Amino acid sequence: MWLSVLVAVAVVVLVVKRFLGEPLVARDLLVPPVVLVAVGGYAVVRAGPVSVREVVWVVGSALAGMVLGAVRGGTVRLFVRNGALWQRYSAWTIVAWAASIAVGAGLGWLAVRGGVRAEVRPVTLSVGVSLLGELVTLGGRTWVRTAATV
Secondary structure, three states: OHHHHHHHHHHHHHHHHHHHOEEOOHHHHHHHHHHHHHHHHHHHHHOOOOOHHHHHHHHHHHHHHHHHHHHHHOOOEEEEEOOEEEEEOOHHHHHHHHHHHHHHHHHHHHHHHOOOOHHHOOHHHHHHHHHHHHHHHHHHHHHHHHHHHO
């Protein structure tokens, strides 16, 4: 329970910082999703033997999370401030987050109906994979932008 609260607070802080605008730093983009995926992956492994249905659900929901995160990464505004590249979430990012939450809730509902155990579908894994998708898009966009200015 405490881990869920800690993750929720950390994600809210991350989102608020990105809405206010912050320098685009690789470490800040990479660490949160990697930690969340590691914690979520550990929870899945700790759940014990998983059924084929559960494996299919984990892979399918991870793919959905990556795609939704990648779409969300396309909504982030990139700009130069004081010679550094910055990022800021836009109004479209709110729409993308809402869509991600709605799809995640729908997948969760389907998982429960399909008999997928809660231990095999940790929120930390879902949020982490989604942030990885955002990272992939932002990484590609910043590489193109940086390469164009060199």
